[in-house]
Amino acid sequence: MVIIKLQYAPGRPAEGHARSAIVGVVASGNLEVLLERTLPETECSVEIATPVHGYDEVWQAVVADFVERASPGGLRISINDGGARPDTVALRLMQGVRMMEGAQ
Amino acid sequence: MTDIATRRSASRDSASWFLASARERLAGLLDPGSFTEVLPPSDRVQSPHLALFDLPAAFDDGMIIGRGRLDGREVLVAAQEGQFMGGTFAEVSGAKLVGLLRAARDRADLPVLLLLDSGGVRLQEANAGELAVAEVMRAIAEARSAGVAVVALVGGRSGAFGGAGLTAATCSRIAISEQGRLGVTGPEVIETNQGVEEFDSKDKALVWSVTGGRTRRLIGGADTYAQDTMAGFRDAALFLLERVPAFDLRTLQAEQERLASRQSRLGGCSSATEMWTILGIADPEAVRDMDDEAFIALAAKVKGLDHDGR
Numbered sequence: 001m002v003i004i005k006l007q008y009a010p011g012r013p014a015e016g017h018a019r020s021a022i023v024g025v026v027a028s029g030n031l032e033v034l035l036e037r038t039l040p041e042t043e044c045s046v047e048i049a050t051p052v053h054g055y056d057e058v059w060q061a062v063v064a065d066f067v068e069r070a071s072p073g074g075l076r077i078s079i080n081d082g083g084a085r086p087d088t089v090a091l092r093l094m095q096g097v098r099m100m101e102g103a104q
Numbered sequence: 105m106t107d108i109a110t111r112r113s114a115s116r117d118s119a120s121w122f123l124a125s126a127r128e129r130l131a132g133l134l135d136p137g138s139f140t141e142v143l144p145p146s147d148r149v150q151s152p153h154l155a156l157f158d159l160p161a162a163f164d165d166g167m168i169i170g171r172g173r174l175d176g177r178e179v180l181v182a183a184q185e186g187q188f189m190g191g192t193f194a195e196v197s198g199a200k201l202v203g204l205l206r207a208a209r210d211r212a213d214l215p216v217l218l219l220l221d222s223g224g225v226r227l228q229e230a231n232a233g234e235l236a237v238a239e240v241m242r243a244i245a246e247a248r249s250a251g252v253a254v255v256a257l258v259g260g261r262s263g264a265f266g267g268a269g270l271t272a273a274t275c276s277r278i279a280i281s282e283q284g285r286l287g288v289t290g291p292e293v294i295e296t297n298q299g300v301e302e303f304d305s306k307d308k309a310l311v312w313s314v315t316g317g318r319t320r321r322l323i324g325g326a327d328t329y330a331q332d333t334m335a336g337f338r339d340a341a342l343f344l345l346e347r348v349p350a351f352d353l354r355t356l357q358a359e360q361e362r363l364a365s366r367q368s369r370l371g372g373c374s375s376a377t378e379m380w381t382i383l384g385i386a387d388p389e390a391v392r393d394m395d396d397e398a399f400i401a402l403a404a405k406v407k408g409l410d411h412d413g414r
Contacts, residue, residue, distance in 0.1 A: 001155050022145045025125050026162040027187035034145050034163050051158050078148075080160045 004048040004059050013041035013073035016101035023095045024084075031084040033077060033096045041074045050081035062086045066093040075100065117335035121259045122283040124334075126168050126183035129219050129260075132334030133341070134172035134181070141170040143200060151196050153229050154189075162188045167197035169204040171214070175342055180204055180214050186221030186262035193267045194226035198236020205243035208252050215253040215345055218275065223290060224266015237267030244274040248351035253277070255344050257337050259284040259330060263315065266290065276348045276414060279340035280317040280326035282396065287315040309392070313376035318391060321403055322383060323370060324362060324411060329403060331396050349414050359413030383407075 020036045039045060046063050066072075070093070077096070084092070116132055124132065130139055143149045145163035154161045166188035171180055182201050184191040193201075201218075208216045225233030244254050256275040258264045263285030264272045272278050272286055280286060291305035291314075304310060313319060320326040327347070330340035349355045373379045380388035383406050391399065403409060 001158055001160070020144070020146050022127070022163065025185055025187045026160050026166075026189075030187070032145075032162060036146055049160060051160050078163070080150075080162055082160055 002048075002050050002053055002056070004050070004056055006046040006048075006060065006063055008044040008046070008064075008067045009042055010044050010067055010071040010073040012071040014044075014071070014075050014097055014100055016103070018100045018102040021096055021099035021102075023099060024092045026080045026082045028082055029084055029088065031079055031081040031089060031092055033079050033092045035072075035096045035100050036076045036078075037074050037100065038076045039074050044072045044075050044077065046077045046079070048079040048081060050079075050083070052081065052083050058086055059089075062089050063093070066090060070094065070097045072097050072100075117338075118333050121281060121330075121332050121334060121337050122261060125187065126166075126185040126219065126221065129334070129337075130168060130172070130181060130183050133217070133219070133257075133338050134174060134179075135176065138173035139170055139181075140172065141168060142204070143169065149196055149200070151194055151229065153195065153232075157228050159189075159228065165194065165196040165200070166191055167200045169200050174217070174338065174345075177345075178214050180208050180216045181219065182216070183219035184221045184260070184262075184268070186223075186260040189226055190224075191220075191222035191260065191262045191268070192224065192226030192229075193222065193233040193236045193240070194229040195232035195236070197226075198233060198240065202236065202239045202243050205240065205247050205254070208254070209243065209247040209250045212247075212250040212252055215255065215348075216247065217341055218254065218256045218271065219260070220256055220258050220264040220268045220272055221260025221262050222264060222266070222268035223262045224268055233267065237270060240267070240271050241274045244271065245351075248276055251351075253345055253348040255279065255341055255348075257330070257341060258286050258326070259317070259332060259337060263287070263290070265315075276351070277328075277344040278320075278326045279328045279330045279337065279344055280320050281330045281332040281336065282317045282399070283332050284317040284320070284326075284330075285312065285315040286317075286320050286325060291315070313392065318399060319376050319379070322385075322391075322406060322409070323366060323379060324409055327410070327414070329396075329400055349412055355413060358411060362411050362413040
């Protein structure tokens with residue numbers, strides 16, 4: 001199992017007031033993303049657990065692109081990966097912040 | 105605004121149960137916003153064993169438990185995620201379900217809905233999983249003894265096999281959709297052990313004719329047939345909650361009689377269509393291809409489908 005821990009300092013806090021959200025499932029080619037509004041608004045952490053070795057740089061690129069686009073300040077994001085492709089990862093991350101835009 | 109809200113809820117109601125994830129099923133089944141999860145993903149109660157096999161864990165171990173409302177009525181619910189490790193019973197997922205059922209037994213005032221979607225025991229945690237299934241069956245029996253209705257809803261991609269088949273058979277009532285499958289030994293396992301001549305697990309028509317929802321309904325293995333939608337399973341659950349047999353000697357004797365009579369009537373058949381012919385269905389070949397409404401009308405005419413056993 002590869003554990004990748006990434007830290008960011010987004011410019012804006014994530015929108016909405018939902019405390020947590022989960023999207024996706026751990027299945028072949030899929031992943032689950034757990035988002036929790038537990039960090040200071042200027043911070044964002046992303047922790048990835050993946051059984052696929054050798055893709056650290058791809059994860060860093062996909063997550064950095066997501067942070068740039070979504071500015072998920074305050075979110076602790078945790079990922080259990082089932083071997084998802086980069087486009088699926090990007091989609092799930094965007095789905096996750098969209099769910100956090102809800103009220104609770 | 106009303107129009108948009110209505111359309112949204114209509115699309116929610118007509119979404120496929122088969123294709124949905126466990127969380128989507130709970131959202132579609134229960135009253136909006138009514139679900140409170142016990143041990144949610146943020147608690148990270150996940151399998152401690154899968155990392156040994158270099159396999160990813162899930163934050164909820166593929167078992168979602170909690171409490172919600174079904175058409176205004178308080179219920180306890182458990183939903184298996186069939187896409188994660190085949191929805192399997194393992195140490196954590198099993199303990200979550202056992203805990204829910206024991207809570208149901210102790211409270212004795214809330215019915216339980218089990219949204220089964222499972223190939224059975226997780227092989228990587230086989231001993232814990234087998235123990236969990238035994239504990240689940242005992243917990244269901246104790247809950248039923250305490251007067252709690254335990255209703256199984258079967259319509260997911262992994263069906264309900266192995267321990268999930270046993271679990272379903274222990275419930276007060278079972279609802280199944282056309283896509284649902286119910287059994288103990290799954291098709292791939294039969295083929296692996298007995299050979300492809302005995303059972304070709306790639307022959308989907310064969311698999312469904314033996315284990316699928318329509319056969320199960322017609323031979324009394326399921327108590328109602330649900331359309332493969334959120335609304336279909338909601339209606340089925342509400343229907344069955346009103347028709348729960350007492351858990352007593354009479355029910356068990358009725359179940360024994362039902363199974364003995366089925367064995368003597370249908371035990372010699374080698375295909376589903378043979379069974380359907382004996383059940384008095386005029387055109388058994390048509391059962392597979394008819395739409396849900398036609399099938400429901402047909403099942404209503406078959407004698408002996410509804411019984412006091414279980």
